[in-house]
Amino acid sequence: MPFDDFSPDGSEVTAPVPHWYDFVCPFCYIGQDRSRILAERGFTLLTIPLPIHMEIPLEGAAAGPREGPMYEFLEREARAAGLPLHWPARLPNSLYALTAAEWVRRHEPGAFPSLHAGLFDAHFVRGEDLGDQAVVEGHAVASGVDKQAMRAAMSTSGPARDVQRSGGFAERFGVTGTPAWLVGSRLVSGLRPRSEFEEFRAA
Structure with a gap:
């Protein structure tokens, strides 16, 4: 489903839940657990990209030290979610990965869940460079994606425009960062406690 046709119901949660993410965001990596909770409660998620670190050069950048309360929080939350977390030494520019994933979501949706999880694992578990087209x-x-079809599409301007429109869609609902979920009329921003997601029930 393209997000262009999304129209939330003001009284009941009947539409898909838009979920914005970026592959280099550790809060989004753990946010996979929050999306799983919503799915278990009967929601359909509309998982769409929101590039948040476009200041990272195309060749990537060295990551700084991961110390302090925020990183301790992320490590605790990752353990609670059963997600391995190995801080990569470098931060990639994620735009190519986000653009490719959005093309797959739109055109080969059956492959999207595996690719979405796989690219998160590539960065936060294996330390692979998501800025590398080959990766x-x-x-x-x-x-299961048709590589030639994806490569041909990525040589055009269409997939990049779709990512730009995703940013406009986020702005429409007041989303300024990732992760974020729009559950009915309620915007949930950031890695909120699991208990908050467990309170939701699909109509």
Whole structure:
């Protein structure tokens, strides 16, 4: 489903839940657990990209030290969610990965869940470079994507426009960062406690 046709119901949660993410965001990596909770409660998620670190150069950048309360919080939450977390030494520019994933979501949706999880694992578990086209294509092929079709599409301007429109869609609902979920009329921003997601029930 393209998000263009999304129209929330003001009284009941009947529409898909838009969920914005970026592959380099550790809160989004753990946010996979929050999305799983919503899915278990009967929600359909509309998982769409929101690039948040476009200041990272195309060749990537060295990551600084991961110390202090925020990183301790993330490590605790990752353990609670059963997600391995190995801080990568470098931060990639994630735009190519986000654009490819959004193309797959729109055009080969059956492969999207595997690719989405696989690219998160590539960064936060394996330390692979998501700015490397070959890395992204490798995970796409492993998820069952037609590499030639994806490569041909990525040589056009269409997929990039879709990511830009996703940013406009986020702005429409007041989303300024990731992760974020729009559950009915309620915007849930950031990695909120699991208990908050467990309170939701689909109509």
